[in-house]
Amino acid sequence: MIETKNLTKVFKNITAVKNLNISIDEGDIYGFIGPNGAGKTTTIKMLATLMRPTSGTAFLGGHNINGESRQVRRLIGYMPDFFGVYEDMKVSEYLEFFAAAYRIRGPARRRIVKDVLALTDLEYKRNELVQALSRGMQQRLGLARVLIHDPKVLLLDEPASGLDPRARIEIRELLKELQRMGKTILISSHILSELGEMCNSIGIIEQGKLVFSGDLETVMEEVRGKGLLFIRVDGDCTEAADAICNHRFVTKAEVTENGELFVQVSSKAPNLSFVSEALVEMGFPILAMKEEEVDLEDVFMRLTKGVVS
Ligand SMILES: Nc1ncnc2c1ncn2[C@@H]1O[C@H](COP(=O)(O)OP(=O)(O)OP(=O)(O)O)[C@@H](O)[C@H]1O
Numbered sequence: 291m292i293e294t295k296n297l298t299k300v301f302k303n304i305t306a307v308k309n310l311n312i313s314i315d316e317g318d319i320y321g322f323i324g325p326n327g328a329g330k331t332t333t334i335k336m337l338a339t340l341m342r343p344t345s346g347t348a349f350l351g352g353h354n355i356n357g358e359s360r361q362v363r364r365l366i367g368y369m370p371d372f373f374g375v376y377e378d379m380k381v382s383e384y385l386e387f388f389a390a391a392y393r394i395r396g397p398a399r400r401r402i403v404k405d406v407l408a409l410t411d412l413e414y415k416r417n418e419l420v421q422a423l424s425r426g427m428q429q430r431l432g433l434a435r436v437l438i439h440d441p442k443v444l445l446l447d448e449p450a451s452g453l454d455p456r457a458r459i460e461i462r463e464l465l466k467e468l469q470r471m472g473k474t475i476l477i478s479s480h481i482l483s484e485l486g487e488m489c490n491s492i493g494i495i496e497q498g499k500l501v502f503s504g505d506l507e508t509v510m511e512e513v514r515g516k517g518l519l520f521i522r523v524d525g526d527c528t529e530a531a532d533a534i535c536n537h538r539f540v541t542k543a544e545v546t547e548n549g550e551l552f553v554q555v556s557s558k559a560p561n562l563s564f565v566s567e568a569l570v571e572m573g574f575p576i577l578a579m580k581e582e583e584v585d586l587e588d589v590f591m592r593l594t595k596g597v598v599s
């Protein structure tokens with residue numbers, strides 16, 4: 291549904307996005323992750339046809355952002371990372387205003403405004419001033435706005451920034467609901483933990499370059515293997531590490547600072563149970579064993595070097 295081809299943006303003295311190649315399937319929730327200044331907003335603006343690439347291009351639903359901007363715009367809902375100022379406009383007027391901009395008229399307009407207010411849980415605020423809404427409500431209103439013309443693709447630049455945990459969960463539920471409605475969603479963020487729970491696919495960008503793009507499960511498995519184990523053995527831990535590290539399904543075995551045996555199991559291994567069996571067979575009875583959880587935060591830390599442009 292979204293395909294970038296060597297997408298590049300150079301500002302005067304800085305390459306904000308460099309030869310970006312990402313591919314997002316229909317129905318995906320794609321997490322676009324990177325530290326401040328990595329090039330997320332620049333990429334999203336190019337996809338939204340609000341900024342021309344220096345070189346390369348992208349296709350949304352088969353339409354080229356270079357030259358087919360009208361078709362692309364009909365397909366997308368873009369939510370910027372800041373909320374504009376709309377003095378003295380009520381919530382319903384704000385949505386009517388954007389519906390009118392999409393040439394939606396009369397009863398259809400009233401129906402659509404009602405629908406998007408219901409979807410974003412803002413019906414009870416319809417007569418409030420936009421400026422009087424809390425940040426979380428403004429974010430939901432921003433989402434309501436991009437849904438007015440029923441776009442197939444949503445480009446959301448940090449929709450969860452500045453929200454409290456509850457508001458973030460609400461946004462997350464809303465995005466899942468939109469996915470169920472068949473939308474393809476690209477969402478940028480540097481808050482990782484919440485993306486892990488809603489994205490099926492991620493891209494990590496740093497200094498304008500893609501570090502990783504693909505299936506979330508795959509990247510997790512790459513970092514974690516089949517599993518990371520911490521084991522206390524009865525006997526010399528160093529000898530146990532030397533013995534187990536030759537096993538074909540063990541990618542790493544070492545002694546930790548507190549004298550435990552650390553074992554990383556290859557993603558090719560059918561399960562984890564062979565580790566304890568092999569250790570016992572080699573004469574190292576097991577006193578305790580626990581598996582370490584790996585979350586998206588760990589993946590991010592391992593894949594990025596923490597440098598910013
Ligand atoms: N209009 C512009 N003119 C010059 N440089 C720009 C412009 N817009 C962005 N940049 C630079 O391009 C780089 C990428 O910026 P971008 O806003 O895309 O990052 P980001 O990943 O969205 O960061 P953040 O997490 O802070 O939103 C930065 O170094 C930024 O200073």
Ligand SMILES: [Mg+2]
Nearest residue numbers: 330331332371
């Ligand atoms: Mg940004």
